[in-house]
Amino acid sequence: MAQEKTPGVYIKELPAFPNSVVEVPTAVPVFIGYTERAMRGTTNVTNMPIRLTSMAEYMKIFGMGPTPEYTFAVDDAGKITLTAEANSLYNLFNGMRLFFDNGGGPCWIVSIGNYSGDEKAADAFGDKVWAALKKEPEPTMVVIPDSVLMPSEADYKKIWDKAFPHCIAMQNRIAILDVFNGFKPRNSDDGIDVISDEKVGFRQLIEYDNMSYGAAYYPFVNTNLFGPTDVNYLNITKDSRKDLADHITKEFSGAADKVVKAIKAYLDTMNGDDTSDGVVTKTHQALASISETYKQAMLDLMDAMNLQPPSAAMAGVYTRTDNEIGVFKAPANTGIMDVMSPAVSISDEEQQDLNVPLDGKAINAIRSFLGRGVLVWGARTLDGNSQDYRYINVRRTLIMLEQSIATAAESYVFASNDANTWLTVRTMIENFLNNQWKSGALAGATPAEAYQVDVGLGSTMTGNDILDGYMRVSVKVAIVRPAEFIVITFQQKMQTS
Incomplete structure (x- = not known):
């Protein structure tokens, strides 16, 4: 800020609000x-x-x-x-x-x-x-x-x-x-x-x-990450593709020579070294459309890959x-x-x-x-x-509260360890916890039932603590618990009319 030595108008911006606690990210x-x-x-x-x-x-x-x-x-x-x-x-x-x-x-x-x-x-x-x-x-x-x-x-x-x-x-x-x-x-x-x-x-x-x-x-869990277009014979080891080819050949043992010849051509491609996308896709689709053995193998592959x-x-x-x-x-x-x-x-x-x-x-x-x-x-x-x-x-909420408050409190390291600082810190934490209570994170009909913040000489600190440079803050919170077991009691009421 400019020093007030030259005649003129000087503007001073005064803080209107105290420091606040910002909630840290919880799901990263x-x-x-x-x-x-x-x-x-x-x-x-x-x-x-x-x-x-x-x-x-x-x-x-x-x-x-x-x-x-x-x-x-x-x-x-x-x-x-x-x-x-x-x-x-x-x-x-x-x-x-x-x-x-x-x-x-x-x-x-x-x-x-x-x-x-x-x-x-x-x-x-x-x-x-x-x-x-x-x-x-x-x-x-x-x-x-x-x-x-x-x-x-x-x-x-x-x-x-x-x-x-x-x-x-x-x-x-x-x-x-x-x-x-x-x-x-x-x-x-x-x-x-x-x-x-x-x-x-x-x-x-x-x-x-x-x-x-x-x-x-x-x-x-069994997922749906992999569909029919995500599996093919490349997901079967090259050595065992020969066994797959043998069983597909047996499947068509009584078929016409023309069909057997076409099947053999596809199986030779399957067992070959050409793994380009076009060749693999064409061969896979052909085998899946004519061979029940191949089709079942692909379905089983899909199930195995979807297990996560x-x-x-x-x-x-x-x-x-x-x-x-x-x-x-x-x-x-x-x-x-x-x-x-x-x-x-x-x-x-x-x-x-x-x-x-x-x-x-x-x-x-x-x-x-x-x-x-x-x-x-x-x-x-x-x-x-x-x-x-x-x-x-409860564990994760407490981590969030601890880390949020600890991060905000860092701005008061080396501040005067006196009543003014204690009041500021307590008010800052109470405002944060009040917002948490309103959002449903803390249990209690009133703020006093949901949380309590103490800091100061005679409550959380001794004279020696202050001499040693410690400012001790006590925070108590009532975190909401889940209703894990819901017990509903039924009893028949006697007829009155």
Whole structure:
């Protein structure tokens, strides 16, 4: 401002309003996994967190999805079996599609490698990734769809042994987990309960100091991401295409020579080296129109490729719920876009152990209901025995309140530690909490029942605190809890007339 030494008119603008608390973003996931490439312009961004807002932006930097391959075989009963080539599977691209289709918005991506076809290694999700993410305060969720593609449960655990403690240490984000082998029922033929097995069950693999910073979902889901035009014989390994060709040949063993000759030409092309789009499309369409064996193989391929872990879709559901209602609303009793059915049907009785286990490691079920479709039917964190942090929305709302208030309070660092500052800080926080109460995030008939803010000498601080440079603020909030169990009591009333 100009000094008042020259005669004239001087204007001084005085602040009319005090500082305010601004609500931090609540639904900004970071996705970690394999991508086709990781190039922004000429810069390799592998292991670097990159912020983006759309699927188009993702494809520009990280490329397209993989081409998964399956081994074709037919058993003695004539049933087709397709076995996935593990090194050709990658979940991140499809997860991003589910995220955006379910209401996702701004997010971060960390590419830890490309579609090399090599065996996946937990070490790729190492310290370099987590060191980079520590520098980014915006992400509020950690999602790793590729973790379920690790060669073993031990590798899966190794990834989360880094990711989950990262969330606990940062205190501003939660982990959304998929169950390893979550496409299997708990009573599968191999005798392994993917949830509670004493050696490789999910609850044995996931054990940390503060389990409220994570939520898990089961089972996997059958999606509609891939349609008839998205699969062809290139999704079958080249070696097993010969077996497919043999079975198609048998299918036409009694046909006219002209037909057999035409079929053989198509099969030779299928087993050949020409993989140009035009040739593949023409051959695929011809075989699909005349061969029941080929048609069934493609349908089975479609089903296999549409099987996806739910974590990325749930990140989208969180975002949609936050945007439509608020972070205080439990992300449950809501549908999942692009999902046709859960991979495993779960009954009310079967969900009891998932939702209220003795060890508190609650797993949220994804279930199908007649007339309502596929719904998220659980809203608990992995700390289900905690009265404070049992519910996902409570944990996430508290993170939002903590981070919002802490960010606003930074402007008072090195301010005079006196009554004027204490009053300003208390008023600032109370105004913010009052707005949260009005929006429905806090429970109580009056503001006094919903929150309480204390700061000052004799209430939250001693004289020594002030001498040592501490300003201590106490904030108490009554966060709304979801109505998880609704009990309706009926009683017949005696007729009176």
